[in-house]
Amino acid sequence: MILCITHSNDFYTIDIFFEYLTSKNIPYFRLNSDHLNYLQKISITDHSFELTDEFGNTFRSSDIKAVWHRKGWRISIPEELDDDYVKIFINEYGNLRYNLYTALEDVPWINPFEAEKKTDGNKLYQLKIAKKNKLTIPKTLFSNDEEEITAFFHTYCNGKAVAKLHGVIAKSMGGENMLSTTIIREDNLESMADIAYCPMIFQPYIEKEYELRIMYVDGEFFTGKINNSEHADWRVNQGNYTWSAYELPENIKSSLTSMMKEMGLYMGAIDMIKGRDENYYFLEVNPQGEWGMLQKELNFPIAERIADNLIKRMKTNE
Incomplete structure (x- = not known):
């Protein structure tokens, strides 16, 4: 399975990418980086993880054989969150996202995360x-x-x-x-x-x-x-x-x-x-x-x- 890390407003090019993978019988998973927050359920342990996205779709890190880091986007903040908690919300979900990405560092990436950063x-x-x-x-x-x-x-x-x-x-x-x-x-x-x-x-x-x-x-x-x-x-x-x-x-x-x-x-x-x-x-x-x-x-x-x-x-x- 190829993991595509993008954002919730992405369209057109990513659709062509998915259509092409389908024609080659290659499974894929779309992960919206801005929704890597309370909208998704994520558990990381021993450098592996399981994630259920905002639509109820689940994958495990062991399923992923390659990653396209298409578009990184700022993590969305819930409107109801108290201002006093915004900083820690962004910080901790940012840390969670980084740990999730590095759990996949041994599979091929376009582009390798650290080099791109x-x-x-x-x-x-x-x-x-x-x-x-x-x-x-x-x-x-x-x-x-x-x-x-x-x-x-x-x-x-x-x-x-x-x-x-x-x-x-x-x-x-x-x-x-x-x-x-x-x-x-x-x-x-x-x-x-x-x-x-x-x-x-x-x-x-x-x-x-x-x-x-x-x-x-x-x-x-x-x-x-x-x-x-x-x-x-x-x-x-x-x-x-x-x-x-x-x-x-x-x-x-x-x-x-x-x-x-x-x-x-x-x-x-x-x-x-x-x-x-x-x-x-x-x-x-x-x-x-x-x-x-x-x-x-x-x-x-x-x-x-x-x-x-x-x-x-x-x-x-x-």
């Missing part, structure tokens, strides 16, 4: 590994120091920079990270006075020809191109763009493959831009990033390839 939560780590593997990255500063930011702006940014939050402040209904990207110009620098309360990542604004969303699945690339040359991030204005299939240069594929292997990731949504200077710039990789639009609009068999990878590794692990 390290990568997803550390953009500077991503940039370091990307550069090590011969990818071009923007000059980057992560800081809460107004003077350092101002000096960085005048030294590297040629009058225009982007400022981004390092972490995620929210998720879309589909589970995509919602980012905060701000354009900084000379007359915005005075607003940096409050940066001590919210450190951010700063990079020079790169004049670009287009943006690329690259879905990597264990050495395979499914790349969509979007002609966004004006906005800092296509996701802010995504309803106004059309995707087209794109073939990456072989040297970029090779570097991305080496990077993903060093990070320990079997899959991830990679964002790059093609600059007007002809360089390909690596921006980030989101291990749980969105790719449904690529499958839907470009007919890329991404869900099927994820399933194939898990089936192959599951059989090898038997």
Whole structure:
């Protein structure tokens, strides 16, 4: 059985994944991570567990032969819970969830939980590994120091920079990270006075020809191109763009493959831009990033390839 860890609002790509598993006679179980709380009955002992979900379906850890960590979601809090207990509720159910995941660490995962956690939560780590593997990255500063930011702006940014939050402040209904990207110009620098309360990542604004969303699945690339040359991030204005299939240069594929292997990731949504200077710039990789639009609009068999990878590794692990 393949366990798919997702959330209660997930649809489309996960449905394709399940339909494909059914066609291959592979059993599966959907586990909604946001409902890993009072809605489910969970008992862990001796590094094994039994779980009954919110619909009354039961499985045991011994049933699971592979895991797709599709989408992690914040654990839902019951409305009637007293505010004094919210912190301990989140903490203890978070611990329970982590123990449940680690009980399955010996079966194949996409992606391995610890590798994904390290990568997803550390953009500077991503940039370091990307550069090590011969990818071009923007000059980057992560800081809460107004003077350092101002000096960085005048030294590297040629009058225009982007400022981004390092972490995620929210998720879309589909589970995509919602980012905060701000354009900084000379007359915005005075607003940096409050940066001590919210450190951010700063990079020079790169004049670009287009943006690329690259879905990597264990050495395979499914790349969509979007002609966004004006906005800092296509996701802010995504309803106004059309995707087209794109073939990456072989040297970029090779570097991305080496990077993903060093990070320990079997899959991830990679964002790059093609600059007007002809360089390909690596921006980030989101291990749980969105790719449904690529499958839907470009007919890329991404869900099927994820399933194939898990089936192959599951059989090898038997």
